[in-house]
Amino acid sequence: MNIKDTANHYGFISRLNHWLGALIVIGMLAVGLYFNDMPRGDEKSYWLKLHIGVGGLFFVFLWFRVFWRVFTQSPQAFEQKKTLKRLTQIVHWVLLLSVLIMALSGPFLIWSRGAPINVFDWFSIPSPMGKMPDFHELMEEVHAIVAKVLLVSIIIHTLAVIKHRFIDKDQLLSRMVKFLRK
Ligand code: HEM
Ligand code: HEM
Structure with missing residues (x-):
């Protein structure tokens, strides 16, 4: 088993980072967007407590996940048209x-x-x-705005993976899912 990434596939640590990270991020986003518009009260407090509890458990993991991707060698870009390669790169960095x-x-x-x-x-x-107080307000605004950027980029990213899998019928998903490899 490759712990680190190879030229064509993601290794164990990157796959774990990706899928555990995706689960946490999608869950945090769903809960955050859900309680956001609720009036103050027990129900809002329940979801906020859950969001903060999970966030407190995993924020260092999320820092590590990004750090690992930035500072270790990743597979080469997937072979496709130059414009799509560029677009993929932009979406991954966003x-x-x-x-x-x-x-x-x-x-x-x-x-x-x-x-x-x-x-x-x-x-x-x-x-x-x-x-x-001023820094607190800035962080609140940043947290709310970047959540929307994240939502849009996750939708684009997921649609792109679906296109590769079902329209192009290529091996992109298998780079991130070991049991799909031929
Ligand atoms: C990728 C990870 C995360 C996502 C996607 C996320 C998403 C969100 C969203 C969508 C909201 C509602 C924002 C709004 O429109 O006002 C929110 C609020 C909040 N989040 Fe997160 N969050 C994440 C990580 C964290 C972490 C790590 C913590 C703290 C440990 C945290 C603490 C909070 C708090 C306290 C609020 C309420 C803010 C307020 O009172 O206005 N979040 N989050
Ligand atoms: C069901 C949802 C998802 C699927 C099916 C999926 C699938 C994939 C696949 C197949 C790749 C490899 C692309 C390549 O080889 O060029 C990839 C890479 C990547 N994905 Fe996802 N992904 C999902 C959700 C997410 C989420 C929620 C995030 C972040 C919040 C994310 C962030 C990334 C990043 C940054 C990369 C680049 C490689 C890396 O840094 O690990 N993905 N994804």
Whole structure:
């Protein structure tokens, strides 16, 4: 089993990062968009607590996921038309940057309120800073705006994978899913 990426396939760490990361990001996005417009109350508090608990457990993993992709060797770009190669590259970098921004702005919007990140009342991660109301507002805005950028790029990314699988019928998905390899 390849731990690291090869010229044509993603290795174990990248695949784990990708699929665990995708699960967390899609879940966080769904929960965030769901509670966002709710009036204050028990139901909103329940979903917000879940969002913060999962976020507190995984934000360092999300930093690592992006760090690994940026600082280790990845497979060559998938063979396709030059414009599509370029577009794929742009969407992947927008996804990575958006994940990093979400995983930074989330914790910092809590910490800049002077509050700790409470992970399901098991433990909490104390704030490394005092109250910073302006920075808190900036982080809140960044978190809300980048969530929309992330949503649009995930839709484009998923549609592209579906096109490769069912229209082009090529091997792109197998680069990220080991059991599909021939
Ligand atoms: C990729 C990861 C994440 C995604 C996709 C995500 C998504 C969202 C979304 C869509 C909202 C609603 C935003 C709005 O329109 O106002 C939200 C709010 C929130 N998120 Fe996240 N989030 C992520 C990570 C985190 C992390 C790691 C934390 C903290 C540990 C966090 C803490 C919060 C908090 C406290 C709110 C409520 C903000 C407010 O009161 O306005 N998020 N998130
Ligand atoms: C069901 C949803 C998804 C499917 C089917 C899927 C599938 C794939 C496939 C097949 C590749 C390899 C592309 C290539 O070889 O050029 C890939 C790469 C990538 N995907 Fe996804 N993906 C999904 C969700 C996500 C989500 C939610 C994110 C981020 C939030 C994401 C971020 C990335 C990134 C950044 C890459 C580039 C390689 C890497 O950094 O790991 N994907 N995806």
